Amino acid sequence: MTIRLLSNCKYVSRVISASEKVAIIHHWDTDGIASSVLIANTLMHRAKELLFHVPKIGFYTIESIDIERLGNFSPNIILILDYGISLQELKRLESILDAEVAIIDHHINEVWNGAFCNPIAFGYSESLYPSTTWIIKEFMGIRDANDVITLGLIGDLGKLIESHRLKDYVLKTCREYDISLTDFFKAVNILDSCYKLIDKGCIEHAREVLMRQGIKGVLSNEILNDKLRLLRIEIEHALKNINLVKDHGIVKVFNLLSDYYVTSHIGREIAYRFKNNIIVLKHSIQKLGLNYIYVRSYRYNLRNVLEKLRHEDLCVGGKDHVFVITCMSSYCKELDTVLKILTKYFG
Numbered sequence: 001m002t003i004r005l006l007s008n009c010k011y012v013s014r015v016i017s018a019s020e021k022v023a024i025i026h027h028w029d030t031d032g033i034a035s036s037v038l039i040a041n042t043l044m045h046r047a048k049e050l051l052f053h054v055p056k057i058g059f060y061t062i063e064s065i066d067i068e069r070l071g072n073f074s075p076n077i078i079l080i081l082d083y084g085i086s087l088q089e090l091k092r093l094e095s096i097l098d099a100e101v102a103i104i105d106h107h108i109n110e111v112w113n114g115a116f117c118n119p120i121a122f123g124y125s126e127s128l129y130p131s132t133t134w135i136i137k138e139f140m141g142i143r144d145a146n147d148v149i150t151l152g153l154i155g156d157l158g159k160l161i162e163s164h165r166l167k168d169y170v171l172k173t174c175r176e177y178d179i180s181l182t183d184f185f186k187a188v189n190i191l192d193s194c195y196k197l198i199d200k201g202c203i204e205h206a207r208e209v210l211m212r213q214g215i216k217g218v219l220s221n222e223i224l225n226d227k228l229r230l231l232r233i234e235i236e237h238a239l240k241n242i243n244l245v246k247d248h249g250i251v252k253v254f255n256l257l258s259d260y261y262v263t264s265h266i267g268r269e270i271a272y273r274f275k276n277n278i279i280v281l282k283h284s285i286q287k288l289g290l291n292y293i294y295v296r297s298y299r300y301n302l303r304n305v306l307e308k309l310r311h312e313d314l315c316v317g318g319k320d321h322v323f324v325i326t327c328m329s330s331y332c333k334e335l336d337t338v339l340k341i342l343t344k345y346f347g
């Protein structure tokens with residue numbers, strides 16, 4: 001397995017270096033933004049033509065990708081970073097755009113040979129590869145951007161970094177760049193406020209600021225700080241409106257009312273309050289026309305449940321301790337299936 005993974009990652013590295021025009025599609029969260037900056041900074045030295053693209057926030061199908069914009073750019077390679085899209089969707093993208101697709105990611109996925117650098121798909125644990133920035137560091141041999149690598153780690157791990165095996169690396173980075181851990185958390189909150197507000201312009205701006213002025217630039221940027229303030233008001237409001245709708249013992253179901261993409265933010269918060277449970281959050285976002293089921297547990301590994309749900313043909317994406325299901329209708333009948341399987345495993 002290791003050899004295949006290594007050769008896949010090396011292949012990704014090679015095709016990026018050999019391509020003149022690179023389209024980078026990256027996830028909208030901090031790890032996605034940080035990963036795109038890491039790759040861009042490596043490529044910049046070689047004077048490549050780059051196009052950045054953020055998929056439609058909240059969606060994980062190729063319909064969320066602006067095919068026309070990518071087509072007009074006519075890239076040699078489309079590099080997808082930290083965006084847990086299914087293999088089937090990737091194949092569709094490759095055939096529509098007639099360009100090679102390369103992936104660097106750490107979301108659970110099927111194995112794909114070729115330009116597919118995803119240690120998790122090859123069976124490695126998430127604690128070894130907790131962020132896409134970490135995979136880029138480990139496999140692309142980046143040595144001079146520990147601050148941006150750390151940003152991705154904290155973005156995905158959140159408070160878990162405090163007991164993580166990479167804590168020492170993070171603290172060393174704090175000293176190296178004279179940025180406190182608190183400021184790293186603040187930078188993550190700032191970057192993530194963009195997608196939570198469903199504000200793509202904010203993401204483009206945040207990426208530019210991170211690329212040109214680094215983390216300190218992000219921390220002191222007024223536009224970005226305003227976004228964070230706005231989000232805090234929205235979250236306070238959403239937390240007041242949350243209610244427990246079903247109690248299955250270990251599994252607790254909540255209903256969330258908010259027209260912002262605060263599902264994971266509130267989900268983490270609730271999961272932290274119910275550390276020994278599995279929390280299920282039902283969230284309708286009218287602005288996106290989407291209904292979500294968000295499941296998180298700090299205590300229990302949900303990987304078996306996730307794989308079981310995937311076999312039930314549900315639209316599910318996630319990792320060991322968290323997964324999200326996109327409902328096909330506003331009624332969200334998928335919730336019954338999710339609860340049935342969860343209570344079977346953890347009832």
Ligand SMILES: [Mn+2]
Nearest residue numbers: 031082132156
């Ligand atoms: Mn990530």
